Amino acid sequence: MRDLARGMFVFGYDNYMAHAFPEDELNPIHCRGRGPDRGDPSNLNINDVLGNYSLTLVDALDTLAIMGNSSEFQKAVKLVIDTVSFDKDSTVQVFEATIRVLGSLLSAHRIITDSKQPFGDMTIKDYDNELLHMAHDLAVRLLPAFENTKTGIPYPRVNLKTGVPPDSNNETCTAGAGSLLVEFGILSRLLGDSTFEWVARRAVKALWNLRSNDTGLLGNVVNIQTGRWVGKQSGLGAGLDSFYEYLLKSYILFGEKEDLEMFNAAYQSIQNYLRRGREACNEGEGDPPLYVNVNMFSGQLMNTWIDSLQAFFPGLQVLIGDVEDAICLHAFYYAIWKRYGALPERFNWQLQAPDVLFYPLRPELVESTYLLYQATKNPFYLHVGMDILQSLEKYTKVKCGYATLHHVIDKSKEDRMESFFLSETCKYLYLVCVL
Incomplete structure (x- = not known):
């Protein structure tokens, strides 16, 4: 399986380099x-992500290293240093630029400078912290998003040359504004400049302080000037997912107790108001556990769908030690995958049918599979990983890479391979059977 996952990555990466570089996507x-x-x-859908900065190449750097391809990693790093610039008239989403570009630059920098070199010799002769300097440059261009906001919650988008657009939207999603702390915190600590971590942490605290006094839940869309909730849906999917993820991962990285305290309180509210089904995963009466979308103030059910981004949550439960519930929730998402050979973007759990039919090669279920295998060493998760890999090969492989599924039932395709397919989906498939 490891070689198959590496082959999948190489096929996509080589085709990107041959047919798409220096553009953002293939x-x-x-x-x-x-x-x-x-x-x-x-x-x-396009402009939030694509900034005219060779996104797929930048985003794939650490995957090249993790797969042990030192020669291509070193070549790719030099290409990034020599050809990528952020001095572009591009308006991008702060969240996407942070997690895909800033995070990748920092990861590659740490891989190059790590004295232990865990993936083989990834050092680069005469490397002078260029990737760190590029990360700093990008982050400085993102900082205007945090200015002129009455709450401290950032604007959702910036122009990399001119700052916040004059017609900028004052509404942002909780995940987008509250999932910057990992990358901004690492950058601050590498530079010895607290500015970046401070603005990211201020945004997290501002969102946290807006949670419901009754339920402890947050909504999914907020006005950054008034602090009023525009979207009152509370769930684990789009708009909220990575907010919870970053609270816990920030604590793991930085050891700040406040991050863990916020996560634990949020997790308790999630259990109290979002979780449905029987109390125990594998015993008792009633349906297996499921996490639904509710009104943040009342805890009342708002709809009967879940989205594919929620498949990250079993992995997060592994990290907090709630492995039994993670096993049960992962099984729910894997059952959907088995039915369609992919995860539909939205699945109606009441009707037992997709509500939104596309699948853009997302990594969340694979990441949870990887973490569950690490926690349990149950070979079942190797089987899951292989099943996902074979489905991707069967249904999404095309002439020059892997394509988004437009329709998970008829398997029609869209001509897009998002950067996270190489940087996350392939990487986690590879890691399932390596560590």
Whole structure:
């Protein structure tokens, strides 16, 4: 399986380099590159992510290293240093630029400078912290998002040349504003400059202080000037998912007790109001556990769907030590995968059918599979990993890479391979059977 996962990555990466670089993404069906949609600035699905900075190459750096490909890693790092610039007239989402670009630059920098070199010799001759300097440059360009906001919660988007656009939206999702602390915190500690961690931590605290006094839950969309909740849905999927993830992972990285205290309180509220089904995973009466979407103030059910991003949560439960519940919840998402050979973007648990049918090669279920295998060493999770890998090969592989599934039932495709397929999905498939 390890070699198959590596082969999947290499096929996608080599085709990106051959047909798309220096553009941001690969269109794997027509074998060409994709950059920002300059003709339609309102096309946020593209423009939030693609900043005209060779996104897929940057995002894939640490995967090259983890897979032990030192020669290609060193070549890719030099390409990034020589060709990538953030002095671009591109308006990008702060969250996406942080997790995909800033995070990757910092990861690659740490891999190069790590005295232990756990993935083989990834050192680069005459390396002078260029990736760290690039990360600093990008972060400085993102800082205007944190200015002129009455709550301390950042604007969702910045132009890398000019700052916050004059017509910027005052509404942002909780995950987007509250999932910057890992990367900004690492940058601050590497630079010895507390500015970046301070603004990210201020945003987290501002969101946390807006939670419901009755339920302890947060909503999914907030006005950054008034602090009023525009979206009152509380769940584990889009708009909230990584807020919880970053609370715990920030504590693991930095050891700040306040982060763990916030996570523990949030986790208790999630258990109290979002969890449905029997109390124990594998015994008792009633349905298996499920986490639903509720009103943040009342805890009342708002709809009957879950989304594929929620598949990250079993992995987070592993990290907090709630392995039994993680096993049960992971089984729910894997059962959906088995039915369709992919995870539909939204699945209606009441109707037992997809509500939104596309699958953009997301990594969340694979990450949870990897973490559960690490926690249990149960070979079942190796089987799950292989099943996911084979489904991806069967249903998403095309001429020049792997394509988004437009429809998980009829398996029609869209001509897009998002950068996270190489940087996360392939990486976790590889790691399932390595460590």
